[in-house]
Amino acid sequence: MIRAYRPDGTAEIFSASDPRTNLDPAILWLDLVNPDRAEEELAERLLGVPLPTRDDLKDIEPSSRLYVEDAVVFMTGSLVYHVETDLPELTDVAFILSGNRLITIRYAEPRAFSLFSAGLLRVPGRYQTGAEMLGRLLETVVDRTAEVLEIGVARLDALSAEVFVDRKAAKRRPPRFLEDKLLDIANHHRLVSKARDSLMSLSRLVTFLRSQPLVRKDPEADELCRIVAHDIQSLSEHAGFVSNNITFLLDASLGLISVEQNAIIKIFSIASVVFLPPTLVASIYGMNFQFMPELHWQFGYALALVAMLLSAIIPFQFFRWKGWL
Known part of the structure; x- marks a missing residue:
């Protein structure tokens, strides 16, 4: 689809069968969304500029994402999308400045x-140049990335409240509760890491864009790019802070899991120690020696049971006195 x-x-x-050979000079932005080869050829015919294909965007090397060819500025940035799902992704979007016109090529729907595009209708006539429109578009992209980070922070706070609870609430948790939360932590980390990768890509793009004469001679566009660059730097620092919080939550969750496992092992260890003396007593009286006077006592059986009971109670009370239970 091609939107002008x-x-x-x-x-x-525009449809792929459009017969026109040139564009209305008033058109500032040509947005190619999931274009097929026929639509790419139509756009190239209307613009007179060779456009990168989907394979070009996928295969492009990081060092070749920003370049100028025949006075046309080609830039490729990575944008995060599908943030509402458990599998956020990055999509490569081409931003092209050809004269006074902006061209974008994308194969996903970043919000x-x-x-x-909805904001264009609210303030008609706001943009006069393609460079200014690109600056505003990048500003919207950065604002959306900030919202993504806010979503990640909100999810992280909710998860932290579930993990760090008092002991009474922790005892009511279902089995393997913390192990399941590790998957949620991994999902949050994926979202924040994708946002950081997008911000890094946008930072390189904006720095390159500000160096272009097409932007430097447009004061409005240059000021927009400066503001966007500052916002990207601030968001990158905030994303680093959020990433550190995720790391802390991961370490804390693993520590709580270890504490729970140690408590279980502690119970088994104490139980084995408590039942060891009664086992010893029972083993002694289970021997088949001929001369064991207790075997002929009238209350020998009861005395053996009492001895086993006392040998279990005494270690148990000792452990409680020491505070090990």
Whole structure:
């Protein structure tokens, strides 16, 4: 699908069979969403610029994501999407500045694009150049990434409240509760790491964009890029802080699991020690020696039971006195 946006926010959808050979000069933004080869050829014919294909975006090396060719600026950034699911992903989006026109090529639906296109209608005529529109689009992308981090922080706070509870609440937990929470921690880490990767990609993109004459001679676009670069730096630092919190929560959860396992092992250890003396007494009187006077006593059986009971109670009370129970 090819959407063409004008400064007033109105959009036009082109089909692959469109016969036109040039674009309306008023069109500032051409958005290619999951284009097939016919639509790519149509866009190339209308723009007069060779466009990267889906395979090009996938195979492009990190060092070749930003370049200028025949006065056309080609940039590729990684944007996070599917943040509402347990498997957030990154998608590569091409941002191209050709003269006074912005071209984007994407094969996913990051929410920032729908937010930005909806904002065009609310403030018609706000953008006069493609560079300014790109700056505002990147600003929306960064704002959406900030929302993603806020979502991650909210989920992390809720998870932390579930993990760190008082002892009474901890005893009411179902079996393997903390082990299941490790998967949730991994999901939160994946979301934050994807957001950090996206911010790193956007940081390189904005730095490259600010060095281009097309942006430097546009004061509005240059100021937008400066603000976006500052926001990216702040969000990167915040993402690092959130990542450290996730690491702490992971370490704490593993520590609590170890404490629970040690408590179970402690119970078995104490039980074995408590029942060891009665076993010794029973073993002695289980011997088949001929001369064991207690075997002929009238109350020998009862005395043996009392001896076994006392040999169990005494160690148990000693452990309680020492505070080991």
